[in-house]
Amino acid sequence: MRFEIRGENRLGITRDVVNVLTDQGLDLRTFEVTTHYIYADIPAIRPERFPLLSHALKRIPGISDIREIDRLPTERRRAHLHATLAALGDPVIAVDASGQIAQANPAAQTITGLSEKDLRDRDISFILNDTSIEDLRHSKFHLPEREVTLGGQTYLLQVEPIGHVDDGSDADDASPWGGVMVFHRAARLGRVITALQDRSHTEFDDIIGESRAMTRVKSQAKRLAAIDAPLLILGETGTGKELFARASHRASTRFDQPFLALNCAAMPEGLAESELFGYAAGAFTSARRGGKPGLLELADGGTLFLDEIGELTPYLQAKLLRVLQEGRFRRVGGTDEIGVDVRIISATNRDLEAMSHDGTFREDLYFRLNVLGITLPPLRDRIEDINDLAQFFIDRTAQQTERATPHLAQDALAWLTQHTWPGNVRELENTLFRAVALLDGNTLTARDLSDAATGTAQHTSESANTNLSDANTPVATPPHHPTDIITDALAAPDFATGMTMIEREMLTRLYPDYPSSRKLAERLGVSHTSIANKLRKYGIGS
Numbered sequence: 001m002r003f004e005i006r007g008e009n010r011l012g013i014t015r016d017v018v019n020v021l022t023d024q025g026l027d028l029r030t031f032e033v034t035t036h037y038i039y040a041d042i043p044a045i046r047p048e049r050f051p052l053l054s055h056a057l058k059r060i061p062g063i064s065d066i067r068e069i070d071r072l073p074t075e076r077r078r079a080h081l082h083a084t085l086a087a088l089g090d091p092v093i094a095v096d097a098s099g100q101i102a103q104a105n106p107a108a109q110t111i112t113g114l115s116e117k118d119l120r121d122r123d124i125s126f127i128l129n130d131t132s133i134e135d136l137r138h139s140k141f142h143l144p145e146r147e148v149t150l151g152g153q154t155y156l157l158q159v160e161p162i163g164h165v166d167d168g169s170d171a172d173d174a175s176p177w178g179g180v181m182v183f184h185r186a187a188r189l190g191r192v193i194t195a196l197q198d199r200s201h202t203e204f205d206d207i208i209g210e211s212r213a214m215t216r217v218k219s220q221a222k223r224l225a226a227i228d229a230p231l232l233i234l235g236e237t238g239t240g241k242e243l244f245a246r247a248s249h250r251a252s253t254r255f256d257q258p259f260l261a262l263n264c265a266a267m268p269e270g271l272a273e274s275e276l277f278g279y280a281a282g283a284f285t286s287a288r289r290g291g292k293p294g295l296l297e298l299a300d301g302g303t304l305f306l307d308e309i310g311e312l313t314p315y316l317q318a319k320l321l322r323v324l325q326e327g328r329f330r331r332v333g334g335t336d337e338i339g340v341d342v343r344i345i346s347a348t349n350r351d352l353e354a355m356s357h358d359g360t361f362r363e364d365l366y367f368r369l370n371v372l373g374i375t376l377p378p379l380r381d382r383i384e385d386i387n388d389l390a391q392f393f394i395d396r397t398a399q400q401t402e403r404a405t406p407h408l409a410q411d412a413l414a415w416l417t418q419h420t421w422p423g424n425v426r427e428l429e430n431t432l433f434r435a436v437a438l439l440d441g442n443t444l445t446a447r448d449l450s451d452a453a454t455g456t457a458q459h460t461s462e463s464a465n466t467n468l469s470d471a472n473t474p475v476a477t478p479p480h481h482p483t484d485i486i487t488d489a490l491a492a493p494d495f496a497t498g499m500t501m502i503e504r505e506m507l508t509r510l511y512p513d514y515p516s517s518r519k520l521a522e523r524l525g526v527s528h529t530s531i532a533n534k535l536r537k538y539g540i541g542s
Contacts, residue, residue, distance in 0.1 A: 006037055018031075095178050096178040099136060102120065111151035153185070156183070187297070194259050227372060232348075245303075245305040248303075254303055260298055272312075274292070277330070279332035300340045301342075303342070306345070312361075409444060
């Protein structure tokens with residue numbers, strides 16, 4: 001029987017309780033003492049005898065109450081700990097200061113194929129060969145995160161020390177009692193990244209647009225989202241391809257798994273390869289110790305969105321094709337095959353079918369990516385949606401700039417519906433952001449929008465909202481002659497605007513002769529990433 005004794009916090013009260021129990025001839029199994037409480041586990045007490053014992057204990061000065069309990073505090077805490085560890089999907093192993101396994105949760109038992117009884121008191125090196133116990137001991141269980149192999153699977157190992165023993169030395173040099181080793185799967189990290197990056201949980205109903213064109217494409221996308229096959233999203237720049245990709249993921253059977261994205265045009269081939277496929281330990285000089293999982297591993301079980309898929313180099317096209325065919329790949333510099341289950345959603349504003357015919361894009365990869373497909377309508381084909389879109393962007397900009405929401409005048413709405421919007425929704429968003437951010441009054445007029453669209457306020461957009469930094473917002477039409485661009489640059493309101501005009505004109509003139517960001521970067525002797533960002537900024541080549 002287990003029971004709780006409540007009493008005063010006086011010197012000698014615990015001794016008095018023990019004396020009464022001894023006089024009764026009772027054998028204590030467990031005895032716990034805290035302020036105002038004494039807990040005891042005495043198997044020999046029968047229920048009918050408890051009232052007599054309670055009466056004897058209450059005669060002790062300061063004892064106020066005695067009651068039966070189901071568990072002692074230590075037992076309750078241990079049960080809560082076991083329940084918590086069992087609920088964790090990641091393997092967790094606790095070791096003592098010498099590196100002997102003290103506890104292993106069910107996930108660790110499953111991955112090692114051993115019960116906790118079989119694991120307990122064994123050296124950690126019995127199941128983990130990637131990191132030595134000497135590393136753990138010398139670092140006092142303060143190891144940096146590293147990749148290890150447990151049960152034939154790759155994990156990111158996180159080690160945390162447990163307490164310390166006061167050995168008479170300085171606190172900083174005190175030795176820990178042991179450590180807790182948590183093994184994170186890449187896909188679980190992918191779900192964490194997804195949760196941090198996509199707090200909006202975009203669904204099809206959240207996408208603004210009730211026009212006939214948008215209603216039709218949303219209906220089609222909803223049906224295709226439930227089919228677990230590659231999806232290719234086509235559409236001009238700024239039409240919302242990533243929004244549809246996220247909504248398709250949310251409407252799929254993989255909705256509770258990772259959703260990760262890679263812009264294939266935003267980085268050079270080597271960096272894109274390591275981001276997509278990861279790299280093995282020692283793959284290159286600056287590689288992280290133990291290697292690094294790529295987006296394919298992080299998205300395992302979920303969805304990987306590849307934007308600007310048409311910019312993928314032939315080498316990466318071949319590697320991606322193998323993933324789609326076999327579900328397997330090798331990390332950069334690695335030899336081990338890694339299997340993943342990932343749905344690929346890709347997007348482009350280019351004509352992949354024509355590219356596959358002229359040899360600039362692999363035909364077999366095109367067919368693998370285009371199992372399912374949707375084409376998003378440009379804004380000029382859904383004029384009916386402009387009012388709702390404008391109101392949404394105006395409200396959001398007003399919140400971001402901490403000002404009252406301005407009224408959209410009738411001439412402004414007319415201007416919006418008559419504009420051609422070559423940059424589509426993204427251009428509309430940027431134009432309204434600039435117009436609202438610079439507005440002095442409470443009414444947004446056609447003149448305000450016209451000034452924002454022609455670039456007179458262009459210097460405010462990039463610094464005001466980093467979310468719009470990669471937008472393909474068309475600005476003033478570039479002049480046709482060098483003397484015109486220099487004259488206009490000198491007449492610009494400030495030096496930065498003038499340099500922007502020169503930069504835009506130079507890239508516009510060179511792009512036809514060097515029709516890719518990589519070729520243009522080599523011609524100018526600058527980084528590929530910088531040129532790719534500039535081309536997107538000015539809407540060149542899109």
